[in-house]
Amino acid sequence: MSIAETTVFLISLSVILLFARGFGELLRYFKQPVVMGEIIAGIILGPTILGTFFPETFNKLFNQSDTVTIALSGITLLGVVMLMLVSGLEIDLTLVIRQSRSAATISFLGVLFPFSLGFVAAYYFPEELGISELKMRLVYALFIGTALSITALPVVARTLMDLNIFKTEIGFSIITSAMINDLIGWIIFSILLGMMGVGSGHGLEFKSLIITIVIFVFVLLIILRKLIHYLLPLLEKYTSFPGGVLNFILIAGFIGAAFTEYIGIHAIFGAFIVGIAIGDSANLKEGTREIINQFVTNIFAPLFFVSIGLRINFIDNFDLSLVSIFILLSFIGKVSGSTLGAHLSGFNKYDSLTIGFGLNSHGAIEIVLGTIAFQAGLIDEKVFVALVIMALVTSISSAPIMSYFIKKGKEKSGFLSYLKTNNIIFSDAESKNEMITELCRIVSSGNKIDFQILYNEVIRREESMSTGLVNYLALPHARIVLNESIVAVGISRRGIEWDSLDKLPAKLIILLLTPKEKPEIQLQLLSEIAKKFADPGLINNLCEAKDQKDFVSKVKQLS
Amino acid sequence: MIFKKIGLAITFSPNGLPLIKTAVRLKNLFNSQLYLIHVGHRSPQVESQMNYLIENSGLTQESFHMIWQEGEPAKAILRAASENNIDLLIAGALEKESVIKYYLGSVARTIMREANCSVLIITSPIRESRPFKKFCVSVDFSSIGETTIKKSYEFARLEKAEEFILVKEFEVPGLAITVYDTGSTSDNEKRKLIWQKEEEEKLKLFAKELNLTGINYSTVALFGKQGWEARNFAKNNGSDLFVVPSPPKKLKFFDKLFQHDLEFVLSQLPCSLLIVRE
Numbered sequence: 001m002s003i004a005e006t007t008v009f010l011i012s013l014s015v016i017l018l019f020a021r022g023f024g025e026l027l028r029y030f031k032q033p034v035v036m037g038e039i040i041a042g043i044i045l046g047p048t049i050l051g052t053f054f055p056e057t058f059n060k061l062f063n064q065s066d067t068v069t070i071a072l073s074g075i076t077l078l079g080v081v082m083l084m085l086v087s088g089l090e091i092d093l094t095l096v097i098r099q100s101r102s103a104a105t106i107s108f109l110g111v112l113f114p115f116s117l118g119f120v121a122a123y124y125f126p127e128e129l130g131i132s133e134l135k136m137r138l139v140y141a142l143f144i145g146t147a148l149s150i151t152a153l154p155v156v157a158r159t160l161m162d163l164n165i166f167k168t169e170i171g172f173s174i175i176t177s178a179m180i181n182d183l184i185g186w187i188i189f190s191i192l193l194g195m196m197g198v199g200s201g202h203g204l205e206f207k208s209l210i211i212t213i214v215i216f217v218f219v220l221l222i223i224l225r226k227l228i229h230y231l232l233p234l235l236e237k238y239t240s241f242p243g244g245v246l247n248f249i250l251i252a253g254f255i256g257a258a259f260t261e262y263i264g265i266h267a268i269f270g271a272f273i274v275g276i277a278i279g280d281s282a283n284l285k286e287g288t289r290e291i292i293n294q295f296v297t298n299i300f301a302p303l304f305f306v307s308i309g310l311r312i313n314f315i316d317n318f319d320l321s322l323v324s325i326f327i328l329l330s331f332i333g334k335v336s337g338s339t340l341g342a343h344l345s346g347f348n349k350y351d352s353l354t355i356g357f358g359l360n361s362h363g364a365i366e367i368v369l370g371t372i373a374f375q376a377g378l379i380d381e382k383v384f385v386a387l388v389i390m391a392l393v394t395s396i397s398s399a400p401i402m403s404y405f406i407k408k409g410k411e412k413s414g415f416l417s418y419l420k421t422n423n424i425i426f427s428d429a430e431s432k433n434e435m436i437t438e439l440c441r442i443v444s445s446g447n448k449i450d451f452q453i454l455y456n457e458v459i460r461r462e463e464s465m466s467t468g469l470v471n472y473l474a475l476p477h478a479r480i481v482l483n484e485s486i487v488a489v490g491i492s493r494r495g496i497e498w499d500s501l502d503k504l505p506a507k508l509i510i511l512l513l514t515p516k517e518k519p520e521i522q523l524q525l526l527s528e529i530a531k532k533f534a535d536p537g538l539i540n541n542l543c544e545a546k547d548q549k550d551f552v553s554k555v556k557q558l559s
Numbered sequence: 560m561i562f563k564k565i566g567l568a569i570t571f572s573p574n575g576l577p578l579i580k581t582a583v584r585l586k587n588l589f590n591s592q593l594y595l596i597h598v599g600h601r602s603p604q605v606e607s608q609m610n611y612l613i614e615n616s617g618l619t620q621e622s623f624h625m626i627w628q629e630g631e632p633a634k635a636i637l638r639a640a641s642e643n644n645i646d647l648l649i650a651g652a653l654e655k656e657s658v659i660k661y662y663l664g665s666v667a668r669t670i671m672r673e674a675n676c677s678v679l680i681i682t683s684p685i686r687e688s689r690p691f692k693k694f695c696v697s698v699d700f701s702s703i704g705e706t707t708i709k710k711s712y713e714f715a716r717l718e719k720a721e722e723f724i725l726v727k728e729f730e731v732p733g734l735a736i737t738v739y740d741t742g743s744t745s746d747n748e749k750r751k752l753i754w755q756k757e758e759e760e761k762l763k764l765f766a767k768e769l770n771l772t773g774i775n776y777s778t779v780a781l782f783g784k785q786g787w788e789a790r791n792f793a794k795n796n797g798s799d800l801f802v803v804p805s806p807p808k809k810l811k812f813f814d815k816l817f818q819h820d821l822e823f824v825l826s827q828l829p830c831s832l833l834i835v836r837e
Contacts, residue, residue, distance in 0.1 A: 090736045094817040157736040167731050167754050175733040222816065282787040282823065289735035290744045297738065464770045520700040523765050527757075530764075 001067050009068045012061045013075070013303070019045055020302035031162070033155050033395050035364045038302045039388065042309020051313070062310055072307065077267070079304030080368055082296045084268040085253035087365065088275020089289060090153060091179045093221065099180060102345030103173055106338055107180035110359050111149040113337025117329055119145035130322050130383040139195050143373055146192065147387060148326075148333050150185045151178040152363025152395065159358065159399045163406060170351055170406075173342065174358045182365065186272055187217075189369060193265040196376060212263050217273055220256070225277040228252075232283035242288045249278055249292060266372050305364070308371060308388065317381040318389075326390040334360045334394075350409030354402050361398040366391035415528050416556060418487040421548040422446065427490045432506075435496055436462070436476055439488045439511040447486060454480060458511065468500030472539040475529060477512035479522055486513040487525075491551070493543050508539045532558055561713050562677065566594040566645035568636045568670070571608050574651045577685035579616040582649050584688045585679075586623075588717050593623040594643055598635040601627045633669035641675055649679045655827045662815055671825055671834060672810040677710075680832040691715070691831070693722040695798035697789040700727075700765055707804040707835040708769055714833075716773040723776040724796070726789045727762045729754065731782070755780045786823035794829035801829050805836040 001009065023037035023044075044050060051058040063069065099107075122129045123141035131140050156178050160166040166175075194209040235244045253271045260270030278284060339356030347355065370387040373379045379387070410416065423442055429435040436458055444451040457478035461467070468474045472495065488511040495505030510529060514522040533539060538558070545551035567582040569575065579595070586593040595613075599605060609625075626643065628635035640648050652667035661668070671678055694715045698704040708725065715723045731754065738744060758780035766778060781788040786803075793801040806821050814822045824832065 090733060092732045094819050095732055097817050098819060153733060154736050157733045160733075161737045161750070166734065166737075166750075167729070167757075172732070179733070226816075282784045282818075286735060286783070287744075290738045290747065293735055293738040294744065465767070517702055519702055519705050519765070519768070522768070523700050523761055526764055527761050 001071070005065050005067050008061065008065065009071050012068065012072060015045065015061060016041070016303055016306045017299070020306050024302070031399075033158065033363060033392075035155070035301075035305055035367070036392050036396065038305035039309060039367070039392065041302075042306040043314050044309070045306065046309040046311065047313040048309065048315050075300075076304045076307040079296075079300035079302075079307075080371070081253065081257045081267050081271045082250070082300045083304060083364070083368065085249070085257075085271040085275040086293055086296045087153065087182065088272040088277075089249070089279035089284075089292065091183060091276045091279060092176075093225070093276050093280040095176055096179050096183060099176055100173075102342070102347075103176035103180060105345045106173060106341035106355060106359070107177040107184070109341035109344075110151070110177060110334060110338035110356075111181055111184055113340075114148035114330065114333030115145035117145075117333035118148035121325075121329060128321075129325065130319070130380065130386070132380045132383075136196075136378065139192060140378065142188070142192055142195075143378055146185055146188050147362075147366060147369060147373075148330050149181060149188075150362055150366050150369060151181040151334075151359045152361055152365040152391070153178050153182060154365075155361045155363035155395045155398070156358055159361070159402060162399065163403055165354075165406060170347070170354055170358075173345075173347075174355055177338065177341075177355070177359060181359065183276075185365075185369075186269060189372075190260075190265045190269045193269075193372070193376065196378060209264060213265065216259065216263075216270075220273050220277045225280055228278055229281040229283055232278075232281055236283075236285075242285070242291055245284070245288050246292055249275075252278065266376075268368065268372065301364075305367065308367065312381050312385065314385055314388075317385045319382045319386060322382055322386040323389050326386050327393055330360060330362065330390055330394055348409065348412050350405045350412055354405040354409060357398050357401040357405065361395040362391040363395040364391075411556065415487065415525055415532065418485055418525075419489070419552055419555060420487075421552055423486070423488040424548040424551055425488075425490050427492050428494070429490070429492060429496060432462070432496060432498055433459070435490050435492065435509055436511070439476075439490050439509065443486055443488050443511065443513065449480070449482075454478070454513070466499035468498035468506055469530060470500060470502040470504070471533065471536050472504055472507040472543075473530075473533050474498040474500065474506035474509045475512060475526065476509065477514070477522065477526065479514050479516045479519065482513060482515045485515065485521060485525060487511070488513075489551070491543055491545070507543050508533065560589065560591065561710050561717075562589050562591050562647035564592045564594060564643065564645045564647070565589070566596055566636075566640050566643065566648045566676075568632075568648070568650040568666075569595050569597045569609070569612065570651070571605075571612075572651075574681075574683050574685050575612055576615055577687060578649070578651050578681060579612050579618075581681055581685065581688040583616050583618055584690075585647075585649070591647075593618070594626055594639070594645055595623055596626045596628060596636055596639045598628045598630065598632040600629065633664075633666045633673070636666070636670060637674055646676045647679060648674050648676055649681065651683055651685060652680045652828065654682050661826060662812075664812075668825055671821075671832070674834075675836065677805075677836050678832075678834045680828065680834075682828050682831050690718040690720075691800040692718070692720055693724075693796070693798040694720050694800050694802060695724050695726060695789070695793040695796060695829075696802040697726045697728070697786075697793075697804075698762070698765070699804065700761070701804070703804040703807075703835070703837055704765075705769065706837055707802060708766065708771070710835055711800075711802040711833065712769075712771050712773075712776070720774060722798070723774055724798070725762060725766055725776060725778045726781060726792055727758055727779070728781045728783060728785050728788045729758045730785055751782050755782060784819075784823070786818075786820035790824045790827070790829050798830055800831050800833060802833045802835060805834050 019041035020038045023041040024034040027037035028034055119141045122144035126137050156174060160171045165171045235248055253274045256270035256274035257267035261267035335356040338359040339352045342352035342355040367388055370384050374384040427438055429438055440451055440455045444454055457480050458476050461478050462476055467476045490509040492507050495507050498506035512525055542554055545554055565586055626639045628639050650667050650670055656665055696711045698708055759778055762778045810822055
């Protein structure tokens with residue numbers, strides 16, 4: 001590289017990073033995925049905008065010298081390999097293998113539906129779906145199926161965090177299903193690459209290629225994974241930390257990538273599998289994961305995502321019908337499959353829809369997949385552009401749609417779903433026992449539960465330790481033989497002495513009955529109720545409710 | 560009564576005597592019956608070794624039941640335990656076994672994985688039988704978790720333990736990925752602390768419902784892999800008895816390959832271990 005070329009190379013790099021950061025931050029401001037900003041940065045710097053209006057600057061920066069172009073493509077390769085390495089690190093293999101039945105059902109249907117839909121559509125209408133070579137029909141159809149089944153973990157994870165549902169059952173199901181989807185998607189895709197014979201310059205036939213892939217995956221995920229698990233603490237102990245571990249991850253990743261590239265499937269597949277083998281170890285510290293995530297995300301991934309826009313003119317290759325077809329297929333296939341899977345595994349309507357739309361965000365991973373297919377000549381510019389736009393649209397739309405269904409779902413689960421107007425009484429009871437008697441009576445008559453058993457259980461619990469909390473709230477409860485939890489509410493405007501922690505009388509008395517065999521349900525509801533009514537001024541306001549209906553609507557307005 | 564019938568798998572190793580002394584001590588502590596189980600051919604020589612152990616343990620002839628078994632040791636012990644309705648099986652074990660032995664399965668590990676009753680594993684080398692002073696109890700919010708707390712708390716009360724810590728782990732897979740898109744490590748740290756607090760509040764509430772009185776207890780919530788974090792906590796804390804509820808499904812070879820929960824503990828015991836089964 002001459003001095004002039006080196007200068008241009010370094011300037012191009014800094015321009016790419018500058019634009020990536022700028023647009024990334026802009027989109028972050030609007031609470032959108034940063035990846036999208038990076039793609040936009042590429043479109044602006046590439047032939048679409050800069051190349052059209054300032055062709056000289058564009059050529060000088062990215063096109064003039066072959067050496068610079070090669071150097072840049074080397075760096076973007078590095079970017080995508082590291083990106084996939086990190087994606088692999090985040091797949092918790094043990095979790096995926098021991099997946100709960102629900103995650104298995106969700107991901108199975110979440111792959112089956114979009115995959116078959118995409119496959120059938122592309123196989124029977126190849127021209128409408130933008131095929132470039134008809135003889136590649138089967139591979140092309142398989143590819144479209146795979147492309148529609150992919151879920152992007154990073155975007156999903158971020159959305160879960162923003163919506164504050166990461167540490168919930170929904171969040172857990174979405175994350176595990178997305179991991180399974182990812183794994184299945186990449187394995188199918190690697191086989192596809194093998195079928196196409198891309199770069200199979202080393203003379204491996206399709207059959208022996210598949211056998212090699214299987215052996216590679218098996219050796220890494222079973223044997224080397226265990227060795228790495230024992231090796232990591234040694235690295236932490238005898239090399240500088242976290243430097244030594246970070247280095248090890250990259251070295252192993254690059255070797256794996258080199259191997260898969262050599263046998264004729266893309267380098268990223270090796271990096272991805274190595275990532276999984278390392279990431280599964282409990283010895284890999286959370287902090288190390290975050291550090292590697294940060295430097296890949298902020299430096300190497302942007303280089304890759306910007307480079308996409310540098311190669312292609314997004315306006316010339318924009319094909320509205322293709323874009324609409326892809327978006328439509330994705331929404332129909334992915335959302336319906338995942339939603340059905342979630343519903344079959346016992347989630348209610350709104351939670352299932354939240355999961356369905358959550359898994360529909362294709363994000364960055366789709367773009368990686370598309371890039372490789374494009375480089376391999378399987379798809380043309382138009383299809384690629386449509387895929388990128390589909391990935392962006394699905395990623396942007398998932399958060400607001402999910403947030404809508406989460407709000408809806410909240411009313412259908414937890415405390416609110418058990419709150420019934422006929423179980424609410426405005427009472428003049430003068431003592432604790434009188435109040436509990438009244439509440440037990442309405443529950444007993446409404447649910448065919450023996451009054452005496454119910455009353456004894458509640459009183460027994462009350463005697464072991466008072467259930468009076470703070471701020472006029474009392475929460476008598478018991479676990480009895482039941483299928484569904486029951487809530488009854490007594491409102492005492494004058495207040496009843498309840499031996500509370502803050503010595504205040506109880507004005508809002510919530511009787512909570514939960515199934516005997518499931519202590520976790522009781523725990524969930526107790527902590528939900530305690531949190532919901534923690535605000536001091538709240539209960540006096542609730543006691544002013546005109547009637548039962550008014551009370552329920554007041555409670556619904558609480559966060 | 561915490562345990563009605565205690566079974567002890569007897570060996571003639573250097574640990575034999577301290578183990579039987581431990582069993583006798585617990586028998587008296589729990590006021591339960593004691594079954595001594597020996598697997599192997601019953602010869603005069605073996606009997607005299609057995610008599611030596613019994614005499615030195617302070618047991619009188621009427622105060623225990625002797626069971627002689629033949630066959631594959633782990634299976635024979637488990638069979639004897641279930642035939643006699645034993646509800647606590649005691650055995651000695653190494654803290655860590657060689658990799659090969661780990662995958663092939665030793666007698667003690669097989670008992671831990673497959674027993675139908677609660678299992679108490681005393682880690683070697685055992686010097687003398689002393690009361691357990693520092694209890695570390697790993698719990699989940701299930702009914703077996705509840706039983707585990709109740710039993711171990713009663714145990715700790717009888718032992719007059721100095722420390723009783725309830726540990727709850729919680730796992731949030733994929734958290735590190737959020738750093739990828741606009742997240743930051745410090746945000747994640749903050750979020751983890753909030754979750755930790757939430758989880759600890761729940762644990763406190765859970766424990767409160769059980770009305771534990773007698774000795775003080777403390778609660779800890781840990782972020783990380785189930786089994787792994789609690790095990791490390793018990794180890795670093797210097798606990799001398801680690802208590803866990805039994806997993807809902809029995810552990811198989813496959814679980815050694817993809818370790819989780821209890822399997823993390825079994826691969827390297829932090830200290831003596833009590834697995835509670837209902």
